[in-house]
Amino acid sequence: MSSLKYRLFKNKLLTLSVVIFSALTAVPLVLIIGKVFLKGWRQINWDFFTKTTPTTLDALLAINNNQPIPGGIANGIVGTLMMVLVASVIAIPLGVMCGIYLSENRKTKFSTVVRFLTDLLQGTPSIILGIIAYLWVVIPLKGYSALAGSVALAIMMLPLIVRSTEETMNLLPASLKEAGLALGSPYRSVVLKVLLPSAFGGVFTGILLAVSRVIGETAPLMLTALGATTIQWDITKPASAVSLLIWEFYNDPNLQSMIWSASLFLLLLVLSLNILAKQLAKKWRI
Amino acid sequence: MKKAIFLLAVSSLLLISCSQKTSLSGAGATFPLPYYNLVFKAFTENAGIDVSYGGIGSGGGIRSLKDEVVDFAGSDAYLSDEEMAEMKATIHVPTCLGAVVLSYNLPDVSSLNLTGDIIAGIYLGKITRWNDAAIQAINPAVSLPDKAITPVYRSDGSGTTFVFSDYMTKINKDWENTLGTGKSLNFAHGIAAKGNPGVAGTISQTEGAIGYIGSEYAFALNSPIAYMQNAAGEFILPSSLSISAAAQEGIADDTRSMITNSSAKGSYPISCLTWIIVYKDQAYANRSEDQARATLSLLNFILSPAAQAQTTMVHYAPLPKEVIDKAQKALSEITYNGKSL
């Protein structure tokens, strides 16, 4: 027996709670981002993007002379971009195709198994994936390499890409596919030229979520890419990454301030990618 | 589409051609990492050969060497005889000296003397307050507060813990029977923290805390460091001088010795060597002769006066002449396919 007044009151209460708790959620975020920004922005200059990492001595001398630490994270930026690119080249086609398969063959036992295993892969801690990539790539190739790092990152990206592709394609109306087939188009054209473009927004968001996740990963890269002090483009050799550098800065007593500037860089990179994703999703959505 | 394939082909050709340059890779201990970065950078400027070193821990480094995926491994603990039996013949090359220091957080105490027995008592939970009679007895000039002692230790496996526990086992019977020596111990009292920064950070944030840190870290942060009583009975503050003094005598010919609790006068008792380990025969895993020569020249460079002089600048200590001689003798045994280099 709810009077109208009571129901309206409950309604107002819910609205208020939602708004308040949403605002509260924003609080820690602003605190954390604010801290990263405040501690990190001073270190960012042109050198930051073009020079390689300073040694502990460079930093020590700079601190003693009250100067900003020289050098930058160029070797890390190049490594991160290179490895994320190669990982994407591996993971995106594989993940999208697997997602399409799962969506097109929803009820089979095989699909259920693959779906379950994909979710398992998602829950694996990154250090385990690093160990796996060490066993599968570093040992056979007899050396640490950016390629090994890319493989570890690719495996990490797969579940997000597979599941988002599958879920998005599941949402497409059946009429879309039927219309294409009814017009006599071969199966692959219907999938590639009709279904996939319609699902593009969701697929792209999944890809960007996956990329955002691996950009900040350290543990797998320690066991695969090892690290490098120079800017180098060879994927068969060890490479650095911004996340690896952050870990090195953390362990070095003189380079502490660089932790924040490097983190700020990653944050801005993720922000740009997210904005890019939203713009592209808007553009491609039918 | 065709344009993209073309560009991809060209760029991959460029990438392949880049890989002709010799470069070295090594992995292992994080203890000497700041010094290695410095010295490797200088080597690259001199010889034009890139060196990549990953601080994944001594265990990881030795594993990598075992798996033959690196040119050298860095380790704070030398390989035991059993470990050496499991691998092909290796050479230990000491690179620099460091120490494990005891850092503490007592705002009103300007200098502190400690002995190994007291520290054992602290970590074993027997000495729980700073104004304990045992501590006060060796610190007559300082008035110690009635504060609880919080010992801090490493949560991750570490060479620093290994060196620290090696000294403590030599000094204190209780420690030898309970905690023993190792990279990771079964500490029962205190706070665990990850890495040198974790321990240093915890100490600085907890009044009454005491913990063990790598020397280069503590010096760089200007943390308060305790004077340790050495085997000669003196209370010594860790410094490049006192650390080097610990390596003056008693080093084995193959340099596999721990130099903790040295009996030399003026020596700091918790000093340590750190090594780079390479295979005696460099022809493994399809490595070229150039690669072997590059590795050898890197090792020779580290032992050179120029590189050793850089140790003090970043709070390590240089190797004494006797140790360098032994190291160079070991290096002369390196071969490639049986042929001496």
Next chain:
Amino acid sequence: MSDKIFRSLLLVSALILLLIFAGMFFSLSKGAVPAFREFGFFGFIFSDKWISGTGQSTEQYGALAFIAGTLMTSVLALLICLPFSLPVAFFVGEYFRGKKVAGVLGGIVDLLAGIPSIVYGLWGFYALRPLIQSLGLSEQGFGVLTSSLVLAIMIIPYAASLSAEFIRMVPQELKEGAYSLGATRAEVIRNIIFPTSFSGIFSAYVLALGRAIGETMAVTMLIGNTSRIPRGLMDTGNTMASIIANQFGEADGLKLSSLIAIGLLLFLITAIVNFLGRLMIKRHSV
């Protein structure tokens, strides 16, 4: 490219995923065998001892302490994050859908995912730990509660963003039908939107829980790293991911094998959690 080739390509990609998982399972099992042989499979799982072989102690390893730590921190993190991510999901997906403020809040929440976990650990160490100490909750400041709080913040984006998507996708006609019958917004949410999007929201939280289970760096800096079952929320402990990350670099022999065994068990724990989640979805789906 004929249709047959295209269909087989899709099948192959799903098979590759299966192979990747099988390979991982095989590699991990190989490494874990010595530990299981020494302590027995169930003996290892249910032993809460983790004793290094130093001093006079004989080596003994077991996973129970870490399983407890992992379950406690992840479940607690999920419970803490729930009252914040759900309102945000409704804020973005229903109340202010399409409006600028929803875009801003959604963007802010997505940025949380881009912060490297080491920064979360540092923030927790320097900002959260003193707070907990001053509130008198814990003397050390480290512990299950501290790490769960930071974990909760870390998983908010996964839970909120995905839930918002599913809430947004509830068909307009269903809602309008309820409104036309005189329902308030709160009633529409409770009776129409929530039940319809429930399975999606639930899977989003399973994903977030998976993320929490596998998180390493932030937890390892805040949980206190004591290898025993936590005696309460304020006590210190250790998680499976954290002990692997802490000890892997310097472990060998039986300890190394035990760590890999824990990695394998992590797979199984995630599998059990996911399986239970799926079971609950099946029970609730209309």
